[in-house]
Amino acid sequence: MHIILSPDSFKGSLSALEAARAMQAGAARVLGDKSTFDLLPLADGGEGTLEALLNSGGTRHSARVENPLSSKIQAAWGELPDGSGVIEMAQASGLTLIAEAERDALRASTYGTGQLIKAALDCGCRDLLIGVGGSATTDGGAGCLAALGARFLDARGKVLLRGGAALAHLQQIDLDHLDARLRDCRIKVLCDVTNPLCGAHGAAVVYGPQKGASPSEVQLLDKALAHFAAITERTLGHDWQNSSGAGAAGGLGFGLMAFLKAQLVPGIETILQVAGFDEKLQKADWVFTGEGSLDAQTLHGKTIAGVTAAAAKARVRVLAFGGRVQLNPAQLRELGVHAAYAISDESISLEESLRNAKVLLEDAVENALRDNEKYFFARQKAPDLLS
Numbered sequence: 001m002h003i004i005l006s007p008d009s010f011k012g013s014l015s016a017l018e019a020a021r022a023m024q025a026g027a028a029r030v031l032g033d034k035s036t037f038d039l040l041p042l043a044d045g046g047e048g049t050l051e052a053l054l055n056s057g058g059t060r061h062s063a064r065v066e067n068p069l070s071s072k073i074q075a076a077w078g079e080l081p082d083g084s085g086v087i088e089m090a091q092a093s094g095l096t097l098i099a100e101a102e103r104d105a106l107r108a109s110t111y112g113t114g115q116l117i118k119a120a121l122d123c124g125c126r127d128l129l130i131g132v133g134g135s136a137t138t139d140g141g142a143g144c145l146a147a148l149g150a151r152f153l154d155a156r157g158k159v160l161l162r163g164g165a166a167l168a169h170l171q172q173i174d175l176d177h178l179d180a181r182l183r184d185c186r187i188k189v190l191c192d193v194t195n196p197l198c199g200a201h202g203a204a205v206v207y208g209p210q211k212g213a214s215p216s217e218v219q220l221l222d223k224a225l226a227h228f229a230a231i232t233e234r235t236l237g238h239d240w241q242n243s244s245g246a247g248a249a250g251g252l253g254f255g256l257m258a259f260l261k262a263q264l265v266p267g268i269e270t271i272l273q274v275a276g277f278d279e280k281l282q283k284a285d286w287v288f289t290g291e292g293s294l295d296a297q298t299l300h301g302k303t304i305a306g307v308t309a310a311a312a313k314a315r316v317r318v319l320a321f322g323g324r325v326q327l328n329p330a331q332l333r334e335l336g337v338h339a340a341y342a343i344s345d346e347s348i349s350l351e352e353s354l355r356n357a358k359v360l361l362e363d364a365v366e367n368a369l370r371d372n373e374k375y376f377f378a379r380q381k382a383p384d385l386l387s
Helices: 018-032 049-054 111-123 142-147 165-169 181-182 203-207 215-236 248-260 267-274 277-281 295-300 302-311 329-335 350-355 357-371
Strands: 003-005 036-039 059-068 073-078 085-088 127-131 152-155 172-174 186-190 264-265 285-293 317-325 338-340
Touching: 003 018, 003 085, 003 277, 018 036, 018 049, 018 111, 018 285, 018 357, 036 264, 049 059, 049 073, 049 085, 049 127, 049 267, 059 285, 073 111, 073 285, 085 111, 111 127, 111 142, 142 152, 172 215, 186 248, 186 267, 203 215, 203 248, 203 302, 215 248, 215 329, 248 264, 264 267, 267 277, 285 295, 285 302, 295 302, 295 350, 302 317, 302 329, 317 357, 338 357
Parallel strands: 003 036, 003 285, 085 127, 127 186, 186 264, 285 317, 317 338
Antiparallel strands: 059 073, 073 085, 152 172
């Protein structure tokens, strides 16, 4: 038997790779040497994207950059075997890098993400994959561009302070010193967000509050981004603010599309392609996937849906695990999951579940296989839901 282990992260407890290893440990207790495994941890462009893309091969690098509030940190980036650079913005500009009490949506900057891009350019990378989930920022990507040589000036010709709020004072964009190597780059932004830059569905209004912005700060940031978009249009001759995905990562999607001619692509589809998922499915009997909670959001999410869609085409059955399972059998069939198991129940507190997620996931996989051992060794690819 051959099983592909492709979970997303169990947020707050296990990375996708840790979850895949826990699944393997639980399965091995039952299957022993009767099975082989492919560990393919997944992400959709947010946290874990670097790990997922490098899992099938590549080199992990480190660079000293600035976090969203300008403190010096070490951040990772990657290089794939084909020479492509992998940037996960959450490594440098992520929300988890800032303590909740210290979050400052007005000042948070993507400058560190630009430094990671520069590090990849310095190593010769000209094809870049940039994952843009999990940001602490709402600066339209201005900080990222500043790290690459762009200058954003006020009415007196002075360089603006970093952060989204400062964009309200923007009067001129100077691109004379933008890194010339970017002209030869092909940039793909891994993004499943379709929000525009501004307005009721824009970066500030939809995502600003979770980054620490008060209602008045949300309005300030939204107006500042609209002003940034207007000056950008005047400078470049094209209006990008209503492009699908412009509002991704606090507007980093806008900045990368407008100034660096980046292409936005579906995150999970790109990661599955790099991992060779379709090819690996050809010799698989099962796929095990999962995430922190299998609920209504899972039905509208991208990661597990991407896994099940690919598996359905190859007629490979899918088993899913979650901290909680709140989907009924009909919803699981709609998703393409043949059975789902919760790794904990209401008798276990959330805090305990998070703390013991590794052991709970191992045990859940073991129990699922023991309960249905005959079914698991059936070779037919029938889409029956397990009892």
